[in-house]
Amino acid sequence: MKCWQHAAVYLYRYPTHPFMYCYVLDSTFIDKFSVVILANPSLEDMHLTSTVCWSHSVPLIIIKSYGFLGECRVQLREHDMIETKPDPEQLHLRMNAPFESLQQFCDAIDFSNQTPADFSHTPYIAILLHQAQLWAAKHDGKNPKTRAEMKEFKEILKTVGTPEEFFEDGTKKQSYLRDNYKEAMLHAGRFFEPAELPPALVELFAMDHLLTINSGSNSKIDDFKVLLIALKEYIEGPGEGVHWPLSGVLPDMTATSDMFMTLQQLYQQKAEEDRLAFKGIVIRLLQRLNRSGDDISDEVIQIFCRNILNLRYLSSECSIRDRHLSPVSDFARNFLCEETYWEDPIQVKLLLFMNIHMIYDICTLC
Numbered sequence: 001m002k003c004w005q006h007a008a009v010y011l012y013r014y015p016t017h018p019f020m021y022c023y024v025l026d027s028t029f030i031d032k033f034s035v036v037i038l039a040n041p042s043l044e045d046m047h048l049t050s051t052v053c054w055s056h057s058v059p060l061i062i063i064k065s066y067g068f069l070g071e072c073r074v075q076l077r078e079h080d081m082i083e084t085k086p087d088p089e090q091l092h093l094r095m096n097a098p099f100e101s102l103q104q105f106c107d108a109i110d111f112s113n114q115t116p117a118d119f120s121h122t123p124y125i126a127i128l129l130h131q132a133q134l135w136a137a138k139h140d141g142k143n144p145k146t147r148a149e150m151k152e153f154k155e156i157l158k159t160v161g162t163p164e165e166f167f168e169d170g171t172k173k174q175s176y177l178r179d180n181y182k183e184a185m186l187h188a189g190r191f192f193e194p195a196e197l198p199p200a201l202v203e204l205f206a207m208d209h210l211l212t213i214n215s216g217s218n219s220k221i222d223d224f225k226v227l228l229i230a231l232k233e234y235i236e237g238p239g240e241g242v243h244w245p246l247s248g249v250l251p252d253m254t255a256t257s258d259m260f261m262t263l264q265q266l267y268q269q270k271a272e273e274d275r276l277a278f279k280g281i282v283i284r285l286l287q288r289l290n291r292s293g294d295d296i297s298d299e300v301i302q303i304f305c306r307n308i309l310n311l312r313y314l315s316s317e318c319s320i321r322d323r324h325l326s327p328v329s330d331f332a333r334n335f336l337c338e339e340t341y342w343e344d345p346i347q348v349k350l351l352l353f354m355n356i357h358m359i360y361d362i363c364t365l366c
Helices: 001-011 020-023 043-055 100-109 116-120 124-138 147-160 178-190 199-205 223-235 257-288 300-307 320-325 331-335 339-343 343-366
Strands: 035-041 059-068 069-075 078-082 311-316
Touching: 001 069, 020 147, 043 059, 043 069, 043 320, 069 100, 069 124, 069 320, 124 147, 124 178, 124 257, 147 178, 178 300, 199 311, 223 300
Parallel strands: 035 059
Antiparallel strands: 059 069, 078 311
16 A cells, blocks of 8 residues: 555656656566666656666666757666677687697698699688698797798798699790688788687676676576686686687688588587587586576577677666766866867867757756
């Protein structure tokens, strides 16, 4: 009865806000939403909704418009993303540390006895592995490291990839660099890069709150954090170098259909092996958290493994309401008063953005 009395009082005070009316009746009402969108709200409604959404970790989008001026603000307490369609797409082919089946595939190619067609359609991955072996044999097992050595290595690729050809009468044909060797030169720098974690993973692994399991709250850890902890265990597991599960995706390259299909199958098979090994870690981790081993589906694990280079995590320090009510910083105060800011085209855009805020707030109060 008390809840209904509060709801009645609230409805009397805020008759145009049925969302908050439902929340007063049932505080779990907000949990049914994956996102809340407010269009041109009053300042009071915006603050109330911001507080409720923040306390329940529900994303809030606020859209404001006034004439030709508009604004869209997003409130997220925390939000994890697995980008499945990145642009540009990032791929890790593990060329600098080839797995066994990839090395066997490349070793089986007889580079000294190739037809012109085979020579022009050998995948650049095999070319780089072969030329790297020849380089290491002449340089005490070391790869090119300095800029001069890398330039020399690329010159070797250019020379090898531009063979001399002759007509039947002995006349020399015009030489040109084959497309597959162009691709090898383009990817040579990445081939010799040391196996290191990409910046996105380094940033995620530096967030202790994402990788910490507190006793008593194990069951509350969401799936993204479980997968992230499992990934860290996978990378730190036995084996040489820094490796994470392969995606199994192979980019387009100059090659015969048979060679490309064989190479693609090798990468897909290796990706499946990595996924199963990663899944084993996930299952053990779920069991440690007193959860069922199949709480995280195979589909989710597969999507995660295919997009490890596209993981992101966003978080906010405070809600829109708290930021609204916080004191204006010295920077913002100087920003509005200092004439020199108006002389910089980049700063003018920021000033316009801040003025939109003030115009809309003034209009909502009038």
